[in-house]
Amino acid sequence: MSKVGKRIQARTRPACERVKDFNEVELVINEEEAIREAARDIKYCVAPCMNRGCPVNVEIPTMLKLVSQGKIKEAYESLITRTPVPSITGRVCQQEVQCEGSCVLDRLGEPIAIGAIEKFVGDWALENGIEVAVSSQKKGKSVAVVGSGPAGIVVASELQRAGYDVTVFEAFHEPGGVLTYGIPEFRLPKRIVRREFEKLKNIGVKLELGAVIGTTYTVDELLKNFNAVFLGVGAGRPMFLNAPGENYANIYTANEFLTRVNLMKSYKFPEYDTPLHIGRKVAVIGAGNTAMDAARSALRLGAETYIIYRRGRAEMTGRAVEVHHAEEEGVKFMFYSSPSEFLAADGINVSGIKIMKMKPGEPDRTGRPRPVPTGEIVNFDVDMVITAIGFYPNPLIPGMTPGLKTDDHGRVVVDLEGRTSISGVYAGGDIVTGESTVIEAMGWGRRVAKTINRDLSRT
């Protein structure tokens, strides 16, 4: 351990303080700390972090070397050849299983705090107004990007920088996709997302909000007005449990709850107009990133909050640090519990859940033990429920676009390079993979941007 030094710990606000507000939980490290941490990098490392750990192959060794030399601007310039928004990826990537999980130092001691360094570099660049370079050679061709989530951001950024004329179409009144409406302020401050979009605007990307592709403009119309169309519309349609009573009042999907809280700012109701019912005792069904975000938001709104999950602790998906933070903050966990029915004493508002107790069975397709019912049912009183059991690919565009092929999960079918069944139309991110991660969506964005550039250079 001593030979490779001690890993820097980013300062985290104490749980008792942070549950009272929506401000960021984990503070950004300072320059001196970043330099010291980056200097822990060992020479001649084969960089599994970059080659195996990172879906977009961020040049982590280069970044670490430059940071350790105090060359933060250069480190930023190196980073954005792979992730245009390090201040965002530094905050939301699942580092413990990706870059940091494959870090050589992980086996020798503690992995380098790559995420914390990346976040520092990204924020530093935002604060110091570092602009990104744009090709001075205009291609004279235009690209329509549909959806302004991580996949769309990358395609827009890469192609505009390469000299294309990019317009982003977004249905909502704020850009960012899940970064804006899903991931809460205390994990990813919205001013960061907004500033990243300012930067996109500064390099010439146009943004049209309130444009619902499929109805406002069809994909066909976009094709007639742009040389290429990229679909990055995500996996936003919530799944339902289909349990009796699921539609009583005060039962929300996580997307509705988080959209009200994050996008519509109903945690500031009545200053903001969108109302939000806040229960005294809230049950969140599910245990992924979405469930954690919903539970921690409910907690901050003053509720006693429970996570109800049909599998065990070890099977929880999502970032480990968020589970840890949720527990610190006082979210309670009920494992091997599956809701079988929702109850409403007054016939309107949810008042309780019938929970089937489960136990681990044989491994399923994912290799995790399949939860099997024990037959034991318990009643659990709550006055609000949030379901966070997953999402389907957004069906709006496939439904409105004849000829656009989807598979039986509703995912848009593409070739290895992101071409859909319609010539000139490309897709990437969650709409292609189903619910995934920010960095995977960005990886798709990079791949498809390259394909579009190649295809358009030919014609």
Next chain:
Amino acid sequence: MIEDFLKMHGKCYYSTTANPCIGGTVLDIAREGTILEKEELTTNIYEMKLYAPKIARAAHAGQFMLLMVDEKGERVPMTMVDWDSTQGWIDIVYQEVGTTTIKLTGHGVGDRLFYVAGPLGKPSRVGKFGRVVVIGGGVGVPAVYPIARTLKLQGNYVVSIIGAKTSNALVYEEKMKEVSDELIVTTDDGSRGLKGFTSDALRGLLLNGQEFNAMWSVGPTLMMKACSDVAAGKIPNSFASLNSLMVCGVGMCGACRVTVKDKILLTCVDGPEFISYDVNWKELAIRLKSYMREETVSLEMLRGADKL
């Protein structure tokens, strides 16, 4: 006013925020959401003409749009009552009931709404049915108007029943007359037309042996359910346009979910029009009651701010 916009920007206008010039329509996005006209049709019910070319150019009967009055506003759905795709405007009609609609009334001609989006939802399943009955209640009358108009244009024989609590609350009677072969008016108190509900008038028609191949109803949940019950077994096709609470309006949040034929569907993208016989009305009524308490808080705050 619209003419001015057109003159200013010629055939194809490229704003700084967006550029598409689709189908040769003027898409002056920088002005989108501007109020062109505003009229109080009767106490508390307003008609508003909005400049929204990109929505108007794609609008169909039965669809809606979303608007936010200001940055802190709610996303509220509004049925598109009328539109002109070449001039680029949309008419909406609303009743002043809550925070958003009160704020909306506080805005005048020339003001610009923070956000508009659309058209949203599936177009109404209008078509050549033969004899049809179209029912509207309250502000559901303007909402059903484009459906009646389209049905009439398609050559159907349109019988319309429109109703309100009292004569003073009745709007769009003249317009409905223009697009109907027969028009029946009802009021709860009998101050105009027949005394009773629209469903009573429908029952009367059916008892008299009148036959219809299709029915549309837009209005309060109770009215649509009552009409649906009366029509069951007698009118083969019955459509109702639901007024679920919405947040996102584009199929992502599930706030507007309804059970239709034992399946959970979303009013915003799978509707708003559903076959009325398949809708779980009881559940819809429950979900509409979700925000009574918060509405009061919000209104109190708005009124408090007015006093300042």
